Amino acid sequence: MGFKRVVVTGGAGFIGANYVHYALEAHPDWQIVVLDKLTYAGNLENLQPVMNRIEFIQGDIANPQDARQALRGADAVLNFAAESHVDRSLIDASAFVRTNVEGTLVLLEAARQEGVKRFLQVSTDEVYGDLSGSDHHSLETDPFRPRSPYAASKAGAEHLVFAHGISHGLDVVVTRGSNTYGPYQYPEKIIPLFITNALEDRPLPLYGDGSAVRDYMHAQDHASGIDLVLHRGLSGEAYNLGAREQISGVQVADAILEILGKPPTLKRFVADRPGHDYRYSVDPSRAEALGWVRRHSFFGGGLRETVQWYVQNQAWWQQVRAKKEHQGLMQTWYGQR
Structure with a gap:
């Protein structure tokens, strides 16, 4: 499936920006339009x-005029735009409903009106809910059991995407990615939070006993998986993207502290x-059958490369951490813990 003009919503965010960098290398002839609200x-x-x-x-994306302007003349749209932090959704879910649900609906309508050939929705493994107490790996056919406002908003968005495919004949595909790490990740998420805290000798806050397990996937692997589904995925289907790695919060903290030569006493259990989900894990066989191959392993170099990126780009994350908005969240959410 060939494309010439591609719209990437949320392309100034973490995963979206990594995809833009990947796509420019993989498809140098593309005209890429980035639509981004430039939230925090x-x-x-x-x-x-x-x-x-x-x-x-x-x-x-929730503004019809903005959506129509960006999608005019586009062959494909990839919707990365989202409010994506579970902790923030527990404080105030309204922004998550507006962007993740209403915004997706507006974008779908714009895609239909502008004759876009393919609509790819970037979703999450969190729509499946908690798998703790089992050895199951979520399949694309599993029922949705979202347990946070964030996960619920992403599940709602998926329903709208598939409904537009059925009701209006829009060519839609969905990717459900596992927890992602790598360059440009905003330092409220666990890995950049732990790296930047450790660099400043601040505590690394671990929820509960730190045993919550995630399937950490490198942003470049996530980008390549999304791109493959864009080109080869079957219309109306979802594709899990995961690294087949089961890693606990304690393991993340220990590995970061070891790489940076920092003491284990920086770990702080809060x-x-x-409603904390203690295990996510997806079966990515369907994407692998399309030809998806991951290039990074968490303990085989992926985490170390990411740590080095934050070491070498301290001005980038220090500017973010200096913002009152970020400091307010850290105090509101972790200060009471």
């Missing part, structure tokens, strides 16, 4: 090395968050 997690510095190769539009 959107950062034009993430795209600075490639700004001369893309068209950037600052806008909101009160658990409400």
